[in-house]
Amino acid sequence: MPINCVVGDGHRTQKNAPDLSFYKFPVDISVQRLWVRFVNNTRSDFVRSDYSRVCSAHFNHPRDFEESSLLKRSFGIAKARLLIKKTAVPSVKHPVPVNEAASAPPPPKKSRTAYQKRETERVS
């Protein structure tokens, strides 16, 4: 089952936003209720299930995150999973859209073309 964020229209999946972390709803019922209320503010038809996840874009950075996991990220471990505090409640309804084109690595086409050109010149 693909992991996607239940906020709004399920805008993000782990596939199209690999930098985001996805969180299960908390076990603590009082915190869980606040999560459900937040999601219900963005889509009234939402009913929580065991597969429901909220992505890290809806949390207040850095307030809602565990310091140790933020540190790992700052040390360049980009793949390190950000952990939220047990009491953290999502609050950001409309996160800044991820510009997927800008975050994608530049295509290596240019350097390869230059290399091929050099090779061609050397041969002829």
Ligand SMILES: [Zn+2]
């Ligand atoms: Zn989301």
